[in-house]
Every structure is written in C-alpha cells, then in structure tokens.
Amino acid sequence: MTETTKQSANTDCLQEQLGYTERVKKLISKRYAQQPLAFVHTYGCQQNVSDSEKIKGLLVSCGYEMTDSSDDADFVLFNTCAVRENAEDRVYGHVGQLKHNKRKKPGMIVALCGCMTQQPTVADKIKRSYPYVDILFGTHVRHRLPEFIYRHLAFQERVFENSDSNNDIVEGLPVVRDGTFKAWLPIMHGCNNFCTYCIVPYVRGREYSREPEAVIEEAKQLIASGVKEIMLLGQNVNSYGKGADHGVNFAKLLRMVNDLEGDFRIRFMTSHPKDCTEELLHTMAECDKVCLNLHLPVQAGSDITLRRMNRHYNSQEYLKLVKTAREIMPDIQLSSDIIVGFPGETYKDFKCTLDLIEQVRYYSLYTFIYSPRKGTPAAEMPDEISYKEKSKWFTELLERQEQISHKINESLVGKTFKVLCEEKGREDGHIIGRTEGNAVIDFCGDESLIGTFTSVQIIEFDGSLKGIKKY
Numbered sequence: 001m002t003e004t005t006k007q008s009a010n011t012d013c014l015q016e017q018l019g020y021t022e023r024v025k026k027l028i029s030k031r032y033a034q035q036p037l038a039f040v041h042t043y044g045c046q047q048n049v050s051d052s053e054k055i056k057g058l059l060v061s062c063g064y065e066m067t068d069s070s071d072d073a074d075f076v077l078f079n080t081c082a083v084r085e086n087a088e089d090r091v092y093g094h095v096g097q098l099k100h101n102k103r104k105k106p107g108m109i110v111a112l113c114g115c116m117t118q119q120p121t122v123a124d125k126i127k128r129s130y131p132y133v134d135i136l137f138g139t140h141v142r143h144r145l146p147e148f149i150y151r152h153l154a155f156q157e158r159v160f161e162n163s164d165s166n167n168d169i170v171e172g173l174p175v176v177r178d179g180t181f182k183a184w185l186p187i188m189h190g191c192n193n194f195c196t197y198c199i200v201p202y203v204r205g206r207e208y209s210r211e212p213e214a215v216i217e218e219a220k221q222l223i224a225s226g227v228k229e230i231m232l233l234g235q236n237v238n239s240y241g242k243g244a245d246h247g248v249n250f251a252k253l254l255r256m257v258n259d260l261e262g263d264f265r266i267r268f269m270t271s272h273p274k275d276c277t278e279e280l281l282h283t284m285a286e287c288d289k290v291c292l293n294l295h296l297p298v299q300a301g302s303d304i305t306l307r308r309m310n311r312h313y314n315s316q317e318y319l320k321l322v323k324t325a326r327e328i329m330p331d332i333q334l335s336s337d338i339i340v341g342f343p344g345e346t347y348k349d350f351k352c353t354l355d356l357i358e359q360v361r362y363y364s365l366y367t368f369i370y371s372p373r374k375g376t377p378a379a380e381m382p383d384e385i386s387y388k389e390k391s392k393w394f395t396e397l398l399e400r401q402e403q404i405s406h407k408i409n410e411s412l413v414g415k416t417f418k419v420l421c422e423e424k425g426r427e428d429g430h431i432i433g434r435t436e437g438n439a440v441i442d443f444c445g446d447e448s449l450i451g452t453f454t455s456v457q458i459i460e461f462d463g464s465l466k467g468i469k470k471y
C-alpha cells in the first residue's frame, strides 16, 4: 500500500467512526435520562493499558462519562489479556460476575475486547456460554467501537467482530489518558518473533510501526501538556521501522524524541536481546533524557531452553550484551522477564537461570511459571515436571533475586538522585519518587511535588528506600 492510500484509508476510517460517535450520542440521549456512565477494566501489559486509553477516548466521544465502578456503569468493558492461563481465568471469573450486575441493571451493555477475544475459540465460548455479553471485538478492530455500539443500540444486535486484518493503526483517535505526568506512547504494534511459548504474535498480528512523524507529533503534544515521562511502547521496540522506507530505526527515533525541547525523561519497553544493538546502547548513553534503565528479558539461562524457546541468542551472547551495556553505561540498571518450568526444562537447566541472574545482577525481575497456550509450539512439547516442583524452583528464584535486589538497594544508600515524584507515601507528609534506574524512594515532601522532578539523597534501606529532599 502506498503512503497516500494508507493515509487516506486511515482518514476515511477515522471519519467513519467519528460519524458513528454522533449517531451513538443521539441514540443514548433518547435512551438515558442522564449522561450514561462507562467503566473500563484493563488486564495485561502496558500495550493494553494504552489501548484502553483510546477506548475510553472513543467512549467519551460517544457521550459516555467514565466511572471507576462497574456497579453503577451503563457500559462495562473488559480489555483482556491472553498471555497466561491465570490471566484468562481471571477474566472469565469477572465476566461471570457481570451476570448479576446485568440482572440488577438490565439495560447495561457488556463488552469484551483485547488479546483473549482475538482468539476464535474464546469468542465462540463467550458467544455460547455468556449470552449477556453484547459486544466482543478483537485487537485489530478496536477503533471501530463506535460502530459496534451503534449496531447494538440501533438493532439490538449482539456484535462479535474479531477479524485479523492487519495494518490497523488508525491515527488521530481521541484519547483519555490515565495519568497527567506519565504517558504511554506506542510506537509499534504486533510481534514477528514467535517465541515458542508466546501467544502474543497470534493475537496481536505482525509487527507494524507507526510513522516517525506521528510518534514525534504525539510526543510534542504530551510534553506541551506537562508530561514528564514518556514510555515508548512495543513488543520489541528494537524492530522499530524494519521494512519501512523512512530509514528511521529505534535508535534514531529515540534521538528524535530526545531532541524535543522540554524537561522530561524517556523510557522504553520491550527490548528483545537479539535486536539490541551497540548503536542503541550508545544512543541511550548520549541522550540525556533517556533513562539509564534497560528491560532486557532473558527468559532462561540454559542454552538448550533458549533454543527451544526460539529466542535467537544463547547465554554467552546475552552476557556479552550486558557487559557491553555496562561498559557504555556503568550506572545502568537492568531488569528482565524469566519463565520457570518451560517444557523439558530440568533442574540443571533451571540452575543456569540462577547462575545467570547472579552474573547479571538485575535490579528487578518479572517472573512467571510457564503456562501452556493453545496454538503455540511449546504447548505441544512434552512437559514432565509437575506444577508443584516448578513452584519450588520459582520460590528459589524469587529468594535469590530478593538477595540481589537487597544488595543493590544497600549500595544506593548515600547517593543522590533526580526523582520524578509520583504519589503520596504511606505516611502523611511523605512522597514516593522514582529514579531513572527505577529505584522507589520514600521521603518527606509536600503533595504539590507530585508530577515534578526533585533531588533526593538516599539515607537508609530497611526493606524500602528512605531519602531526604536536597535543596
């Protein structure tokens, strides 16, 4: 598709949906005496949180007011996650409870969207077993929500749409942002990596990058509105721009955002180690607004497991990358994702993961017990270790990481950091601030500091970091 046709298709699509928002507004003004309330609950990753901000933007454009409670909502929407079985179970449980809400409030509209609903088997199950779900739509058609609400209201239709047409980035959608000083900025969608355990490529489709101009324009708007921290989002940001003819790769994009005027900082996630280049590491070091923080999911320490996961690197290559990152940025803090109990993983393999985390010394870890996902290659692999045994390994990993994080936190005592003040502390008159390396510090400060940068010296670590504000 050429640039012009892509853009005009995008504009047509946006105009069509904005047309539907007007039609929905008219219908709901007849149906409700007061402005109806909408509730959105989000499961899963930051990508989903960011999608929900656009969904809320569309709902508000349709005439709804957002509420924090599903009890008094006239429209309830769950934006779902399929990454692990427990994420899906939670959704089914919560959807089950909505039956009672709907009984109390028969006119309530129930909608489901997101990664779970993109799977045809899930959509079929919902259609059959949850008759009170009125609207279901997948990840590729979420911008068409106004049309779906219109069809439901005008024709009392149950609307189920989860086709997987790609090239689904519609620019210019309205957004209701959750925060005022921290913002998500998606730069790409989908994933081409097909790690053998992962459902994401199946439910999010192929990688597709936004145009650099669109990203920069959104970043400018965020900065102008007072945002102090921008998180650039993608399943694998290091693939940004691949296949496009504008020649802007992720490192270049990072530089472009960094060059924008303003007092703000930049984070990004997620970086796939196989695509993490020295160019990117040097760019991070040279860009003053980019946080010295790298989330670099390793998943496992055993080379056999990594190969079977289709990760395209081995432990030595990964450790070399970490060494290079630290040579270029000695103060960088690292974090990672780890899967425990991948099919075929032995205790000896798991020990390699323990060895690796000792060598890398991550500041924090996101740890998961392997969960088979139907349709992925790993779900067909023999898996002989019991869940109970995997849970033991999991605890061992958590304990080991706890010791590492503890030591790193102790080493921070005495140092002074620029922090972004994020929220009130547990005690009155206290504030929580976050360093660029993601250390969370509690210190005495006024609430008016929230949303601003300040300097804090860490004075103590007693399980959590305590500091004092520097003037």
Ligand code: SAH
Pocket (backbone or CB within 6 Å): 083, 084, 197, 198, 199, 200, 234, 235, 236, 270, 271, 272, 297, 299, 337, 338, 339, 368, 369, 370, 371, 372, 373
């Ligand atoms: N794109 C990102 C992460 C996406 S999902 C990346 O590649 O790093 C977030 C994390 O969930 C993954 O890094 C992985 O650790 C975990 N995960 C994905 N599928 C899983 C599964 N089937 N079972 C357990 N954990 C899983």
Ligand code: SF4
Pocket (backbone or CB within 6 Å): 191, 192, 193, 194, 195, 198, 199, 200, 201, 235, 236, 272
């Ligand atoms: Fe899943 Fe791998 Fe893609 Fe991350 S890179 S979303 S783990 S397939």
Ligand code: F3S
Pocket (backbone or CB within 6 Å): 043, 044, 045, 046, 047, 048, 080, 081, 082, 083, 115, 116, 199, 200, 203, 204
């Ligand atoms: Fe879940 Fe979809 Fe994110 S499966 S982790 S919400 S991309």
